[in-house]
Amino acid sequence: MYKLGLIGHPVQHSKSPEIHQYFLNVINANGKYELFDVMEEDLEYFLNELKHSDMNGVNVTIPYKEKVIPYLDEIDEHAQMLKAVNTIKRKGNKLIGYNTDGEGFIDSLRYTYPKFVKDIKDKTVLILGAGGAAKGIYFSLKKLNPKRIDIANRTKRKAENIVSENNHLVLALEEAEEKLYEYDLVIQTTNVGMEPDKDNQVIKLTHLNRGAIVSDIVYKPKMTKFLLNGKQQGARLLFGESMLWYQAAKSFKIWTDQSVEKHLKID
Structure with missing residues (x-):
């Protein structure tokens, strides 16, 4: 047993x-x-x-x-x-x-958006948060060699401990919010928006590229406020439940x- x-x-x-x-x-x-x-x-x-x-x-x-x-x-x-x-x-x-976090995320991305993964060398990625899940996703994504992976966090120093490439940027959350149009994939890795904190989101997606993929590793609720905001901006969604x-x-x-x-x- x-x-x-x-x-x-x-x-x-x-x-x-x-x-x-x-x-x-x-x-x-x-x-x-x-x-x-x-x-x-x-x-x-x-x-x-x-x-x-x-x-x-x-x-x-x-x-x-x-x-x-x-x-x-x-x-x-x-x-x-x-x-x-x-x-x-x-x-x-x-x-x-x-x-298993990072590879789980990559598998869910590949399952849901296979063409995106196939073309990932031309794509830019933003990771929100700098905890354990963010680390796993960053290094697993890095193996696929996207054009750029940037990390935004409330405290930039914690994000700086993850980033291992000179062309990958570390941003404050406020900076990331203003520069969202630069990214093809935005991944929310914090517990903001998870029940019982479901009415909050880590940043607003006002400047998001239409057609970008927005992912939230929070899976309860399935449609977080962050994902709903992404949907309102015309984004494609990747649910935390898949990862x-x-x-x-x-x-x-x-x-x-x-x-x-x-x-x-x-x-």
Whole structure:
């Protein structure tokens, strides 16, 4: 029986139990996926208990993708480069960290807009936010070699720690809002707009290029205020739920060695 879960704060609105139960049904396996709302002062204790439990592993969400790392025994090369973990596998009494966020985003983009990915060398990208998900998406996008990837964040210093190319810019959120017309793909990676904060958005999309792709990794609500604003400006949309399914499938394979990507239920 597989025992899986999600740690973060808050986690009560997560769709992950539904997704992973579906995956367990696909491979005809018994198991359960639980939500663990862990306060920061309890994080070390939880992970030490996880080491000696019978769980197969957990996903990691906001705000612990970077904070879990000191308590892990190993992290894979990709997660090490990103300094962010969204998947932990228990192997014996060791915890091993992985990151499936970036590749999950790329797969969802490729599934929804294959021509955009094919032509990405001519495209400019803006990432909003500089947390663990932003790092994963930045480095996975970088492998595809777009024309430019810029990052905007409330504190520019945090974004500067991610950007690794001289032609990629770091912007304040206010600057990004004014320069939106320069971008073909705008990706919102913060938790702004996530329930119960659903009435807010990180920047307004008034200057957006008509026909640009607007993505929000928030998946609850599905149509965030940010995406609705993009739709009003004539943008094409990429929903956070799509990325959630793809990164979840990659996590599930880490825990079970079973591939379920061809069974994804994406609207």
